[in-house]
Amino acid sequence: MKRSQFMGAVGRAAFGLGASAQLSGLRSEGAVAATEKIKIGQIGAAHAHASGKIATIRVALIEVQGERRRQFVVCGDQGAIDIRPLEPPKILLALSRPRGGFKSGYQEVNLPPLAGRYDGDCLDLARIIRGEKAPSFGPAHDLGVHEAVLRASGLPPRAGE
Incomplete structure (x- = not known):
C-alpha cells in the first residue's frame, strides 16, 4: 500500500466517524484559524471553530524523544481513529456501532506493509x-x-x- 493511499483511507475513515472537523481546508469551510504563527522549532497549537466544529493541531518539534510518540488522532461523535506510531503505523479504531466490517468498541486494524518512505x-x-x-x-x-x-x-x- 502506498503512503498516499494509506492517508487517503485514514481521511475517508475519519469522516465516516462523524469527525468533528475536516483535516484540511478549514478556512474554506469558514473557520478562522488562530493567527499565531508556529515557527520551526517551536511548540504551538492552533484551533479553528466554525458551526460547532473544532480542530486542534499541535506541533512539538523540539520535544525530547518526540519521534517515539508521533501520532495522528481523529475523533468524531461516532468513533475515533488513533495512529501511533506513524512509522510503522499501528491503528486503534473505536466505533460507537458496527460499520464497514468493523465491530463496535476498540480494535486494532492490521495494515499491509507500507513501501519505503x-x-x-x-x-x-x-x-x-x-x-x-x-x-x-x-x-x-x-x-x-x-x-x-x-x-x-x-x-x-x-x-x-
Missing part, C-alpha cells in the same frame, strides 16, 4: 537521471518551496530583506 522518490530520480522522464517540478517551484520554508522560519527569503 522514499522508494518512489528514488525511483523517480533515477528515471530523471537516465533521461526517461522530465522532472515533475521546475526551478521556480523549488525556489518557491525554499522561500516558504524561510518565511515560516521567520527568516527573509532573500538577502537584505
